Amino acid sequence: MAAPLPPLLVVMGVSGSGKSTVGAALAQRLGVPFADADDFHPPANIAKMTAGYALDDDDRHPWLEAIGEWLEEHAPRGGVISCSALKRSYRDQLRDHAPSISLVHLHGSREVIARRQSSRPGHFMPTSLLDSQFATLEPLGADEHGLVIDVDQEVDAIVDEYVARTTVRLSIVPPLNTAQES
Numbered sequence: 001m002a003a004p005l006p007p008l009l010v011v012m013g014v015s016g017s018g019k020s021t022v023g024a025a026l027a028q029r030l031g032v033p034f035a036d037a038d039d040f041h042p043p044a045n046i047a048k049m050t051a052g053y054a055l056d057d058d059d060r061h062p063w064l065e066a067i068g069e070w071l072e073e074h075a076p077r078g079g080v081i082s083c084s085a086l087k088r089s090y091r092d093q094l095r096d097h098a099p100s101i102s103l104v105h106l107h108g109s110r111e112v113i114a115r116r117q118s119s120r121p122g123h124f125m126p127t128s129l130l131d132s133q134f135a136t137l138e139p140l141g142a143d144e145h146g147l148v149i150d151v152d153q154e155v156d157a158i159v160d161e162y163v164a165r166t167t168v169r170l171s172i173v174p175p176l177n178t179a180q181e182s
């Protein structure tokens with residue numbers, strides 16, 4: 001039997017959904033490297049968001065290319081990267097680099113996410129951009145490899161849910177026609 005592929009995950013969702021926090025915890029649990037896509041933005045993108053303007057497709061294109069390259073580089077040994085990946089076309093761009101990625105969409109109500117995003121200290125992303133994040137978000141298509149997890153639970157519970165839903169359990173099936181010992 002072929003060895004299973006190492007996990008190569010993109011933790012996606014709107015700003016404040018917990019991508020960085022959950023992504024780091026997932027990487028630790030899975031024993032693979034972690035990266036945060038916030039660190040891949042060119043300075044102009046950070047400046048634009050800090051000033052309260054949403055990024056557009058042109059702003060995101062080079063950023064997604066850099067994330068795609070990280071995924072490509074980490075595909076052989078696995079990795080987790082947190083990246084909003086809001087549109088289907090953005091995820092297609094990542095898959096062009098690394099077709100084997102799995103998406104983990106952190107899904108939650110605007111209320112829960114806004115509360116977390118606005119109480120997060122020292123982050124450049126203004127709460128005023130949350131509406132545009134939700135408006136831009138395109139849910140995972142049925143043909144996209146991944147799963148959706150509710151963020152309204154503790155970080156460890158989210159990681160547990162991921163592991164429970166993705167672990168293949170092998171059951172030991174006794175051979176047929178085995179003579180019964182008496």
Ligand SMILES: Nc1ncnc2c1ncn2[C@@H]1O[C@H](COP(=O)(O)OP(=O)(O)O)[C@@H](O)[C@H]1O
Nearest residue numbers: 014015016017018019020021116120153154155
């Ligand atoms: N499951 C959770 N339960 C409680 N707080 C959380 C949870 N996930 C994230 N947080 C907190 O919410 C805020 C936003 O999380 P963060 O990981 O920065 O989100 P993102 O990377 O998606 O913008 C942070 O202050 C983080 O500590």
Ligand SMILES: O=C(O)[C@H](O)[C@@H](O)[C@H](O)[C@H](O)COP(=O)(O)O
Nearest residue numbers: 014015016020038055060084125
């Ligand atoms: O595509 C975008 O509009 C940005 O990448 C955005 O989705 C991302 O969320 C910001 O970088 C803020 O970072 P946080 O998600 O950590 O708030």
